[in-house]
Amino acid sequence: MMATSGKDSRGLKHDVSVPSNGSCEEFAAMNGTATEVETPSNGAEVRPQRFTFSPAPSMEDIRRMQAEFTDERDWNKFHQPRNLLLAMVGEVGEVAELFQWRGEAAEGLPDWTETEREQLAHELSDVLIYLVELAEKCRVDLPQAVLRKMALNRLKYPASKVHGSAKKYTEYKD
């Protein structure tokens, strides 16, 4: 596939090439970036696509890579559930630090520099790494647990009932 990349107004990469099956979704999945569909004939319409992640690594891949990282360093003796929880919360604090005192942030973080975006990527990754290891050490099969929880969420918040409202489920009077 021939690919050229550029940056949109939010600093997100977008592609102007044609993926192998011609689908922008495929390209977004490969790159983990937002893409735009442009209509070259009139040059006017730019249709934003929903941001998507790359398909890999999976949660199990992350669990295994972090297990290898800790095994190689003989760090399992430090990585009990409570320590992992505290480490994760500390990293959440580091994410919060990046947002503090700068007002509301619009989707795509248009006012952020590439360096700030990379810092955010690092801190969010730290949170995820510790979350996945915490789940492992607590014997929670996280991908399956997420499926069960999302099913519960759909039951608790039927789209037909809560559409456009951010109220907690306890506030609804049936």
Ligand SMILES: Nc1ccn([C@H]2C[C@H](O)[C@@H](COP(=O)(O)OP(=O)(O)OP(=O)(O)O)O2)c(=O)n1
């Ligand atoms: N005992 C440790 C220490 C680190 N890590 C791994 C998991 C995290 O992804 C990352 C955390 O490293 P730091 O504690 O050095 O934290 P930061 O990378 O956020 O550095 P800083 O606090 O300087 O921003 O390294 C780990 O698994 N176990």
